[in-house]
Amino acid sequence: MTDAGRADAQREKVTDIPLSEISEFPDHPFKVNADEAMLEMAESIKQYGVLVPGLVRPKADGGYEMVAGHRRMKASELAGMETIPCIVRELDDDQATIIMVDSNLQREHISPSEKAFAYKMKLAAMNRQGQRTDLTSAQVGRKLKGSESREILAEQVGESRNQISRYIRLTELTPSILEMVDDKQIAFNPAVELSYLAEKEQQALFETMQSEDCTPSLAQAQRMKKLSQDGRLNVDVIFSILTEEKPNQKEKLTIKGERIDRFFPRDFTVKQKEDLIVQLLESWYRRRQRDQER
Incomplete structure (x- = not known):
């Protein structure tokens, strides 16, 4: 031939x-x-x-x-x-895994959970396969240490080594909490801290978040992680942490527009409506003060 x-x-x-x-x-x-x-x-x-x-x-x-x-x-x-x-x-399995991950990481929109499992799969494949710099290198076939693989992966995907590790931590979250991360109900940094909770603790946390309609701040997630490591985290502690008032999340009063629109002229702006409501409340407050002084 x-x-x-x-x-x-x-x-x-x-x-x-x-x-x-x-x-x-x-x-x-x-x-x-x-x-x-x-x-x-x-x-x-x-x-x-x-x-x-x-x-x-x-x-x-x-x-x-x-x-x-x-x-x-x-x-x-x-x-x-x-x-x-x-x-x-x-x-082979490792070659196929690396190609599969690399081809999908080019997509425009990738969720945190997708990145988490993709990085974990590729890193495991790299560790098993070893990485060669060129076909004549003396390092051909040499198995990489985990830290070396992470360094190479970080460079390939444009993330820091620490960020790669933090993404992979998300794979320790239960599916229900991980879905909340993908839906942007829980921020990335608190999610990383919550990944250190045991599965039963995460289940209790998820049920409390659902029943109380709230999610933990970074500081609260860090406290739960520490309590979990000390063996002192339970349902009651999770409830007390989640339901405490956060400095930046004080209860807000919201009035739906359809409840009050009929009281204003049609051409009133939102600012005009707000100013008039405050004027009426001030008038009502002064009248109450006078009545109490009599």
Whole structure:
């Protein structure tokens, strides 16, 4: 065989593979939701097809496993397609994990939980695989220490080593609390502190947050972490911490507009309404003061 023939044989080809023969990547950390962007992608696929092929690897028991292209695969299903163009590549578990994470980290919107599990999966794969700087390096095949892998990962994704560790801590949260982090009901910094609570403590915390309609501040989360480490955190302590008044979260009085709009001229601005309410309250207060002095 000529050199050109060997190169052609080694060149990866794009193949149309039935969707029914492709399974998802195990423990895929990135959510594939049928949101507006997904529906737009499905509409585009209906018109123009899949422009960028997916990447799959063959499974030992037959069929294929999606490595990069989960959203394209879902959009193809929604578009009513039966096949999807893919590159088939032989990859071991660690190689496939690293490619899967890297291809998804390019997305514009990534939730904290997606980053957390993706960083954890890639870091574990890097530690198992070892990292080589070039093909002739004496370090080829050398296993990396955890700190070295974290340094390389931090550089690759543009985060600090400490931030990588903090994201990975989120994987210790229970699913219900982690969902609150993704929904921005709990801020990132308090969430990291809460990840040190035991599972039962987190469950008690979640139930208290639901019943009292509140979430912990960073200072409160840090106190709960310390009490947990000292073995002194329980349901009653969680309740007392969560229900204490926070300096920046004093109770506010809110009046719905529809309850008072009928009392004002239609052209009144919000500021004019507020000023008039304060004037009327001051008048009412002075009248009460006079009545009490009689």
